[in-house]
Amino acid sequence: MSSEQTRDHVHEGYDVTYVQEKWLPVWDKIEPFKSGRPDDARPKKYVLDMFPYPSGDLHMGHAEAYALGDVIARYWVQRGFNVMHPMGWDAFGLPAENAAIKRKIDPAPWTYENIAVQKASMRRFACSFDWDRTFNTCDPEFYRWNQWIFLQLFERGLAYRKDSKVNWCPSCQTVLANEQVVAGLCERCDTPVTKKKLNQWYFKITEYADRLLADMSQLEGKWPDKVLTMQRNWIGRSTGANVTFKIEGRAEPVTIYTTRPDTLYGATFFVVAADSDLAAELAQGTGAEKDFVTYLEGIKAASDIDRLATDRPKTGLFLQRYAINPVNGEKLQIWASDYVLADYGTGAIMAVPAHDQRDLDFARAMALPVRVVVETGEEDPNISGIATAGNGTLINSGPLNGKEKEEAIAFINAQLEREGLGKAADNYRLRDWLISRQRYWGTPIPIIHCPSCGEVPVPQDQLPLILPPAQGIDLKPKGTSPLGALTDWVSVACPNCGEPAKRDTDTMDTFVDSSWYFLRFPSSTDHSQAFNRKDIDTWLPVDQYVGGVTHAILHLLYSRFLTKVLFDMGAVGFSEPFTRLLNQGMVVMDGSAMSKSRGNMVRLSDELERHGVDAIRLSMVFAGPPEDDVDWADVSPSGSVKFLNRAWRLSGDITSVVGVEYSMGDISLRKATHKAFNDAAFAIESLRFNVAIARIMELVNAARKAIDSGCGPADPAAREAVEAIAIMLSVVAPFTAEEMWERLGHQPSVALAGWPKVEPALLVADSVIAVVQINGKIKERLEVSPTISDAELEAAALAHEGIAGALAGATIVKIITRAPKIVNIVINNE
RNA sequence: GCCCUCGUAGCCCAAUGGCAGAGGCAGAGGACUUAAAAUCCUCCAAGUGUGGGUUCGACCCCCACCGAGGGCACCA
Numbered sequence: 001m002s003s004e005q006t007r008d009h010v011h012e013g014y015d016v017t018y019v020q021e022k023w024l025p026v027w028d029k030i031e032p033f034k035s036g037r038p039d040d041a042r043p044k045k046y047v048l049d050m051f052p053y054p055s056g057d058l059h060m061g062h063a064e065a066y067a068l069g070d071v072i073a074r075y076w077v078q079r080g081f082n083v084m085h086p087m088g089w090d091a092f093g094l095p096a097e098n099a100a101i102k103r104k105i106d107p108a109p110w111t112y113e114n115i116a117v118q119k120a121s122m123r124r125f126a127c128s129f130d131w132d133r134t135f136n137t138c139d140p141e142f143y144r145w146n147q148w149i150f151l152q153l154f155e156r157g158l159a160y161r162k163d164s165k166v167n168w169c170p171s172c173q174t175v176l177a178n179e180q181v182v183a184g185l186c187e188r189c190d191t192p193v194t195k196k197k198l199n200q201w202y203f204k205i206t207e208y209a210d211r212l213l214a215d216m217s218q219l220e221g222k223w224p225d226k227v228l229t230m231q232r233n234w235i236g237r238s239t240g241a242n243v244t245f246k247i248e249g250r251a252e253p254v255t256i257y258t259t260r261p262d263t264l265y266g267a268t269f270f271v272v273a274a275d276s277d278l279a280a281e282l283a284q285g286t287g288a289e290k291d292f293v294t295y296l297e298g299i300k301a302a303s304d305i306d307r308l309a310t311d312r313p314k315t316g317l318f319l320q321r322y323a324i325n326p327v328n329g330e331k332l333q334i335w336a337s338d339y340v341l342a343d344y345g346t347g348a349i350m351a352v353p354a355h356d357q358r359d360l361d362f363a364r365a366m367a368l369p370v371r372v373v374v375e376t377g378e379e380d381p382n383i384s385g386i387a388t389a390g391n392g393t394l395i396n397s398g399p400l401n402g403k404e405k406e407e408a409i410a411f412i413n414a415q416l417e418r419e420g421l422g423k424a425a426d427n428y429r430l431r432d433w434l435i436s437r438q439r440y441w442g443t444p445i446p447i448i449h450c451p452s453c454g455e456v457p458v459p460q461d462q463l464p465l466i467l468p469p470a471q472g473i474d475l476k477p478k479g480t481s482p483l484g485a486l487t488d489w490v491s492v493a494c495p496n497c498g499e500p501a502k503r504d505t506d507t508m509d510t511f512v513d514s515s516w517y518f519l520r521f522p523s524s525t526d527h528s529q530a531f532n533r534k535d536i537d538t539w540l541p542v543d544q545y546v547g548g549v550t551h552a553i554l555h556l557l558y559s560r561f562l563t564k565v566l567f568d569m570g571a572v573g574f575s576e577p578f579t580r581l582l583n584q585g586m587v588v589m590d591g592s593a594m595s596k597s598r599g600n601m602v603r604l605s606d607e608l609e610r611h612g613v614d615a616i617r618l619s620m621v622f623a624g625p626p627e628d629d630v631d632w633a634d635v636s637p638s639g640s641v642k643f644l645n646r647a648w649r650l651s652g653d654i655t656s657v658v659g660v661e662y663s664m665g666d667i668s669l670r671k672a673t674h675k676a677f678n679d680a681a682f683a684i685e686s687l688r689f690n691v692a693i694a695r696i697m698e699l700v701n702a703a704r705k706a707i708d709s710g711c712g713p714a715d716p717a718a719r720e721a722v723e724a725i726a727i728m729l730s731v732v733a734p735f736t737a738e739e740m741w742e743r744l745g746h747q748p749s750v751a752l753a754g755w756p757k758v759e760p761a762l763l764v765a766d767s768v769i770a771v772v773q774i775n776g777k778i779k780e781r782l783e784v785s786p787t788i789s790d791a792e793l794e795a796a797a798l799a800h801e802g803i804a805g806a807l808a809g810a811t812i813v814k815i816i817t818r819a820p821k822i823v824n825i826v827i828n829n830e
Numbered sequence: 831g832c833c834c835u836c837g838u839a840g841c842c843c844a845a846u847g848g849c850a851g852a853g854g855c856a857g858a859g860g861a862c863u864u865a866a867a868a869u870c871c872u873c874c875a876a877g878u879g880u881g882g883g884u885u886c887g888a889c890c891c892c893c894a895c896c897g898a899g900g901g902c903a904c905c906a
Contacts, residue, residue, distance in 0.1 A: 183903095226834065226835065226901080229833070229834050230901055232833095233833070233834090234902080236902080236905065257905095259906065314904085337904095338904085341904075351906085357831085358904050359906080362904095427906090428905090549900090623842070624843060625843085628843095629899095635855085636854075636856090639854065679852095688844090690844085690853085691843095691844065693853075694852055697852090697854075708870075708871095769849070771848075773886085773887070777887095813886085814886060816887080818848065821848060821849085822848050822887085824887060826886045826887095
């Protein structure tokens with residue numbers, strides 16, 4: 001079966017294939033979307049789609065994302081803005097490296113070939129990208145600045161190395177940032193993540209935790225609430241106090257963190273994280289030491305997955321040591337347990353079983369005492385087994401007795417601080433960003449390790465530190481960076497003292513690349529600096545960012561962090577990079593994500609071949625609100641084809657000439673046209689593109705009717721309406737719109753036609769229907785002037801015979817009038 | 831367990847607290863056709879998950895519950 005026969009656009013419509021081929025070269029020549037020409041006086045807009053990873057050709061998800069981004073970019077061009085809508089590639093990373101290993105090839109050509117394929121597909125998809133600004137993160141001209149940024153952070157103490165137990169993916173053979181561990185699994189390959197003690201590079205994002213939270217007020221209402229909530233959860237600030245406990249037989253006291261300092265008198269034991277250094281030290285030399293070692297081994301064998309089961313029974317070991325409660329001098333048993341985390345707070349807690357469920361579970365498992373110190377009115381936790389965490393009045397708590405929770409917290413915090421035993425403190429769930437990777441295809445870390453000078457930056461004039469070619473390197477993951485095998489490359493003279501030294505062999509997490517790439521587009525051809533401040537001031541921040549919700553935490557949090565660092569450096573003049581954010585949903589099939597194993601893959605190229613580019617773009621945009629998932633089983637690309645043909649057909653019906661005076665045209669069709677312009681614009685600016693399409697469909701229906709059985713094809717209003725359709729359609733179906741525009745007698749490109757000014761007089765309806773209610777129930781409908789006053793409308797309602805009849809014998813309590821819409825008469829029937 | 835979002839015709843989805851239906855898909859009928867396709871026209875359907883509350887008036891605001899999806903999760 002030939003593709004000609006399977007296509008559903010061959011009947012009574014335009015030849016989609018021909019039209020697509022016809023306009024691409026024309027647009028290449030006109031370059032309607034070139035931004036930043038020197039004489040351009042239009043106000044600016046920066047519209048950005050998250051750049052893709054170049055693994056294979058574009059898929060349905062890309063099609064949706066770029067269709068949506070294109071509506072926004074093209075709309076603002078029509079509105080007379082100088083729109084920068086750039087595109088590049090997030091080209092470093094594991095997929096390329098894994099593909100290279102599998103095929104025994106170099107990741108570089110594989111990557112560049114895929115980029116070429118995707119770029120060609122984007123052109124055919126009619127994306128309004130400004131190609132003059134494109135770059136790839138694997139270009140040395142780009143990653144050179146990645147290295148520069150790393151060194152900027154290094155100089156400021158924001159990039160540092162430390163020994164730590166890190167997330168390790170045994171399959172990828174590399175470390176992972178916290179953000180890349182999803183439910184205990186590697187986000188890339190779903191392998192259970194293990195822990196490994198390593199010395200690694202970190203970016204100090206925790207130093208910005210408070211500002212990352214506070215600046216969200218700038219994003220409220222402009223970013224999806226969902227994303228803001230996710231970021232808040234991820235940062236996870238909690239408010240409480242640090243309290244110092246003396247340890248018997250130890251010189252140094254131990255500080256614990258608690259969110260409930262008011263319950264200090266309810267502490268009945270003390271717990272340290274079993275895998276912490278403190279636990280090992282405390283166990284040393286006690287009778288429990290042997291058992292502790294055994295217990296610890298058992299814990300280490302358990303993976304993160306096991307730990308995720310929060311309902312598993314509590315385990316622990318009494319270390320035969322005691323802590324002293326600073327407020328009442330009580331001796332508390334010190335236990336080691338894995339329900340306390342070594343890397344949150346201080347890795348040690350006071351246990352208040354009456355008011356913390358985890359502590360209560362532990363106390364009951366180990367037969368430890370439970371003391372209620374907050375009277376909440378609920379059942380005694382000793383009996384119910386349910387800790388009472390709510391508000392209440394303090395009891396059994398010395399000076400706190402009788403106080404409410406908040407008051408008690410303030411009181412005890414002040415007392416602790418006075419006595420030097422503690423003070424109010426916040427804690428965060430957020431950890432520093434681990435950026436080292438033991439893999440090849442990434443930006444080399446520009447540091448030289450010198451035995452005498454320590455960590456020495458690669459001098460600026462030696463940047464970029466080029467990633468050595470892959471030829472001859474064994475890329476197979478083995479737990480250390482493949483670059484380490486390149487002895488010649490690794491061995492260098494220390495830039496400081498000249499003595500033999502070694503290069504750092506790790507590469508950077510590719511999220512470093514994407515956390516600032518949006519700053520590079522305005523001056524991507526300037527190879528003397530990461531970004532040109534003048535261009536940054538012109539274009540940034542990004543006015544509209546479009547991308548998937550999968551990046552709600554990782555990419556967006558890192559970008560916000562790095563922007564703040566650059567702001568503090570004085571390198572940029574803003575602290576939030578993305579003013580507005582749109583998270584499009586996923587394209588799914590039959591309710592679930594497309595995957596080869598499910599066998600529900602829909603190939604973009606097949607869909608484009610069958611229905612044409614415009615129909616696929618239209619289907620994506622019209623399917624529903626952009627943030628909702630699109631179920632391809634629910635959309636009708638052939639319905640889109642039908643509509644586009646219906647619109648196109650109108651352009652051949654118009655018999656008036658270009659430039660005809662619209663004001664002479666049929667008034668009701670003119671009103672429909674201007675209402676469509678007005679409403680579609682509002683819908684697009686509110687990111688409700690599906691509604692905008694519905695408005696265009698209405699106008700198509702109205703124009704069809706007017707031409708066939710109304711004012712006719714020669715009426716100026718008919719031309720105005722069809723031109724309006726072409727202009728509005730150009731933001732979503734550019735081929736169809738361009739073809740219509742030409743058939744209407746215009747020169748290309750319709751993309752630059754401009755969104756006409758709506759005439760306010762044409763937005764006023766001749767008459768409207770006012771509703772008359774009695775006690776909220778609709779009784780009558782009156783046709784009235786849209787400018788009727790409240791008093792007039794009320795009088796008209798009361799004068800209406802149906803209403804007068806219904807009111808007979810009743811007492812009018814109240815009349816609410818909202819001209820010209822509604823009159824509600826409240827009556828009292830006795 | 832905690833937090834967030836969403837429940838409107840058979841389906842996808844619209845409705846600044848003011849007529850529940852804008853648009854589409856599917857379906858039915860008709861016109862045109864030798865016929866079909868295409869095209870054009872007409873028609874069809876829910877009372878807004880459930881129960882309360884606020885209000886002159888609730889799809890919309892508040893509370894509880896049910897259902898779906900998502901985020902975080904032994905974070906003291």
